[in-house]
Amino acid sequence: xxxxxxAWLQRPNFIVFVILFxxxxxxxAAHPNLVKKLIGLYIVQTSAIFFLVAFSAKDGATVPIILAxxxxxxxxxxxxxxxxxxxxxxxxxxxxxxxVSLALVSGIYRKFGSLDEEEILERVE
Amino acid sequence: MSSNLPILLFLVPFVTGIAMPMLTAKRRxxxxxxxxxxxxxxxxLGIVNLRTVLSEGSIEYALGGWAAPLGIAWIDDPLAAVMVxxxxxxxxxxxxxxxxxASSSLDKSMPYYTLILLLVSGLVGIVFAADLFNxxxxxxxxxxxxxxxVGAAGGSALVYAFxxxxxxxLGATLYLLGVAxxxxxxxxxxMADLAVRLPEIITSTAVAGGLIYIFLGLSIKMALxxxxxxxxxxxxxxxxxxxxxxxxxxxxxxxxxxxxIEYSLIAPGIEVxxxxxxxxxxxxxxxxxLVGGALALIQTxxxxxxxxxxxxxxxxxxxxxSLGNPTGxxxxxxxxxxxxxxxxxxxxxxxxxxxxxxxxSLNDLRSMQQRSPWLTGTLVIVAIAMVxxxxxxxxxxxxxxxxxxxxxxxxxxxxxxxxxxxxxxxxFVRILTNWFHQPQTADSEPLxxxxxxxxxxxxxxxxxxxxxxxxxxxxxxxxxxxxxx
Numbered sequence: 001x002x003x004x005x006x007a008w009l010q011r012p013n014f015i016v017f018v019i020l021f022x023x024x025x026x027x028x029a030a031h032p033n034l035v036k037k038l039i040g041l042y043i044v045q046t047s048a049i050f051f052l053v054a055f056s057a058k059d060g061a062t063v064p065i066i067l068a069x070x071x072x073x074x075x076x077x078x079x080x081x082x083x084x085x086x087x088x089x090x091x092x093x094x095x096x097x098x099x100v101s102l103a104l105v106s107g108i109y110r111k112f113g114s115l116d117e118e119e120i121l122e123r124v125e
Numbered sequence: 126m127s128s129n130l131p132i133l134l135f136l137v138p139f140v141t142g143i144a145m146p147m148l149t150a151k152r153r154x155x156x157x158x159x160x161x162x163x164x165x166x167x168x169x170l171g172i173v174n175l176r177t178v179l180s181e182g183s184i185e186y187a188l189g190g191w192a193a194p195l196g197i198a199w200i201d202d203p204l205a206a207v208m209v210x211x212x213x214x215x216x217x218x219x220x221x222x223x224x225x226x227a228s229s230s231l232d233k234s235m236p237y238y239t240l241i242l243l244l245v246s247g248l249v250g251i252v253f254a255a256d257l258f259n260x261x262x263x264x265x266x267x268x269x270x271x272x273x274x275v276g277a278a279g280g281s282a283l284v285y286a287f288x289x290x291x292x293x294x295l296g297a298t299l300y301l302l303g304v305a306x307x308x309x310x311x312x313x314x315x316m317a318d319l320a321v322r323l324p325e326i327i328t329s330t331a332v333a334g335g336l337i338y339i340f341l342g343l344s345i346k347m348a349l350x351x352x353x354x355x356x357x358x359x360x361x362x363x364x365x366x367x368x369x370x371x372x373x374x375x376x377x378x379x380x381x382x383x384x385x386i387e388y389s390l391i392a393p394g395i396e397v398x399x400x401x402x403x404x405x406x407x408x409x410x411x412x413x414x415l416v417g418g419a420l421a422l423i424q425t426x427x428x429x430x431x432x433x434x435x436x437x438x439x440x441x442x443x444x445x446x447s448l449g450n451p452t453g454x455x456x457x458x459x460x461x462x463x464x465x466x467x468x469x470x471x472x473x474x475x476x477x478x479x480x481x482x483x484x485x486s487l488n489d490l491r492s493m494q495q496r497s498p499w500l501t502g503t504l505v506i507v508a509i510a511m512v513x514x515x516x517x518x519x520x521x522x523x524x525x526x527x528x529x530x531x532x533x534x535x536x537x538x539x540x541x542x543x544x545x546x547x548x549x550x551x552x553f554v555r556i557l558t559n560w561f562h563q564p565q566t567a568d569s570e571p572l573x574x575x576x577x578x579x580x581x582x583x584x585x586x587x588x589x590x591x592x593x594x595x596x597x598x599x600x601x602x603x604x605x606x607x608x609x610x
Contacts, residue, residue, distance in 0.1 A: 028291060041294055048298045048305065055309045083308070086258055090301055093265045097294050100269050104276050104287045111283060124281040 013054035020047035032117045034105050038098070045094045049087050056083035130174045131186045131201045134209055135249045137167050138216075142242030149235055157224070160238040164217040164245070171210035178206040179602065186253070194318045199253040203605045204458060208252045208381055211462050214588075215373045215469045216245045218581045222473055223366035225578045226480040237277065241370065244270035248378045257304045257314045257339075260382050261297065264346060268293045271375055275363040282362040289355040292345055296352075300342030306335030320389040333397045339386060340406075346379035348436050349443065350413040357424075357432040365476030368428070372435055373469035377461055380439060384446050384458070404535070406447040411541040413440025418548030422555070425486050427478065430552060431471040434511065437545055438464045444538050445526040453529020455603045460522030462599075463510065463592055467519065470507045470585040474500055477578060490559040497574045503582040504560065508553040510589045513546055518592030525600070 008015060020043055027040030061079040105115070112120045141163035149155045178184065184201040187193060220241065247266030254260045272293065276286030308314055310331045311322045326332055341352070348356040356376070360368055387406070395402050417437025424430040442464065445457020477500060478484040510517035513524075523542055530539035574582075592599065 025295075028295070034287065037291060041291055044295060045298050048301045051302060052305050055305070082314075083305075086305070086308075089258070089262060093262065093297070096269055097265070097290070097297075100272050101287065101290050101294075104272070104283055104290060107276065107279070107283045108287060111280060120284055124284055 017047050017051045034115045052083050052087050131199050131253050134170050138242040139246035142239050145239045156235050156238045167213040171213045175206045175210050194315050198255045200255040203602045205252045211465050212248045212374050219370040221577050222581045225575050226365040226476045240270045240274050251378050251382050255316045274367045275359045278364040285358040285362050289359045292355045296342040296345030299338045303335045303338030306331050316389045343383045347376045350416045353436045357429045360432045361428040368472040369469040372472045373465045377465050403447045403449050407444050410440045410443030414541050414545040418545040422552045428475045435468050448529040448533045450529050450532050455600045456525025458603045463518040463522050466585050466588045467510050487559045491562045499574050499579045499582050503586050506586045512550045516593050517589050521596035
């Protein structure tokens with residue numbers, strides 16, 4: 001048990017990921033306000049991106065641009081570009097989702113005059 | 126030309142969808158014909174692609190000319206060829222059908238056609254992608270178009286679309302987390318490359334965790350019980366011009382994505398912590414098939430009943446592909462294609478009922494004065510296909526799943542298929558008794574439906590029977606995907 005806790009404490013970035021993820025899911029599930037649910041979703045998505053960035057971080061590495069005349073390449077000197085590309089794509093997807101969701105929320109507000117999920121569900125029934 | 130077919134199949138709907146607002150800025154009436162033309166071209170390309178794959182075998186397409194482990198690979202194998210043709214046919218039928226039932230808010234609107242085309246391009250992308258991250262991007266293209274299309278009906282549909290969005294995005298995030306786990310362990314995203322590297326480390330916690338995240342994410346997308354909560358409300362309130370495409374393809378294509386991952390990464394007999402993975406998936410399918418069928422039986426709303434029927438079929442297909450033998454695998458995939466047509470047909474009927482009679486619930490069916498022979502005929506054929514009687518494709522799919530289950534000696538799975546068949550029969554008996562309930566004044570002429578609706582209904586009916594008649598050759602063809610199970 002003690003070793004397990006020690007092993008966890010040596011990975012603070014993954015603990016942050018877990019906290020962010022659970023926090024976001026909790027907000028999504030617990031808050032009746034639709035915009036707050038969206039904020040929860042945003043935190044969940046951010047935690048996934050944080051995870052990607054956390055495991056691809058590298059001490060003392062530089063940008064992966066290789067000059068034509070640089071000869072043999074030592075891969076350990078460069079950061080791995082792929083997780084960062086994934087991160088950027090995931091952020092774009094997140095922005096698109098956010099746009100659609102805000103459009104839906106504003107539509108709901110215009111139609112039902114409320115952002116409270118319970119009130120809205122009562123009016124839908 | 127033929128080697129570029131996969132990307133052409135993707136680009137036709139994608140480019141048309143993106144260019145739609147510009148091309149039709151002056152003349153809004155061009156939207157419909159333009160979308161229809163793009164979709165017809167796609168059906169033609171889909172047939173050519175199927176013929177190419179039939180004669181020359183699978184095509185591997187490297188995007189931008191970068192070869193597989195470094196670049197992004199697409200694979201055009203028998204499963205992909207059949208699925209793409211199915212998706213494009215259903216999309217074309219939905220566009221034709223939308224002319225009949227389009228609601229006032231959707232009628233001939235540019236966003237509707239743009240979103241449908243983007244949805245189709247995303248579906249094609251998922252089917253072809255042999256790269257985990259590509260699947261994520263296309264899943265989101267599909268999902269974002271689907272949220273907007275569900276919400277387009279306005280009113281309560283907005284609320285259900287928002288719920289769909291919350292759950293769908295959570296699913297996508299879980300999928301991304303899974304991909305990140307697998308990438309952190311193996312350093313690759315290509316499925317073929319992963320299949321080489323994973324077996325040595327399949328028991329590590331990171332791989333197991335990654336696969337669980339991926340499965341959870343995709344099971345939200347494919348509405349596997351108990352993660353199906355978004356589907357019935359969303360499909361029951363979405364506009365009629367959209368539901369045949371959504372119900373017929375979106376959940377099925379998410380399932381195809383999972384089948385690809387499962388098939389290339391999880392070999393039969395693999396155990397993680399003394400749990401045989403495939404048997405576990407099969408049991409989840411058993412639960413979904415039985416619970417979905419039981420929930421369909423107790424619904425009173427026609428579209429919710431059909432939606433739960435689709436949910437139970439997702440379970441059946443998952444049983445088939447997780448049996449670990451070629452018979453069950455081909456049976457599951459064949460049933461998946463059938464199910465796409467059956468769901469499209471069911472929601473076309475349901476949409477037409479709302480449009481012509483305003484009938485939403487089973488009780489409304491009773492008071493229907495004149496019934497259209499087209500609607501009745503199609504409903505009977507779908508009922509036969511859903512229950513699984515011989516001339517239709519539904520029978521051969523279920524038959525092979527049961528044979529596969531017996532071959533693997535998984536009697537619970539075989540029992541679940543039979544039991545869910547009985548549940549399907551039970552809820553169709555409920556629908557048909559209401560449908561054929563004789564009204565007091567049965568003297569009026571039967572309703573004449575528009576020609577495009579009768580074309581759509583006739584086409585799906587013929588498709589369901591033709592799939593049954595051609596089942597043997599389709600099985601052989603699909604087995605080339607699962608040849609090495």
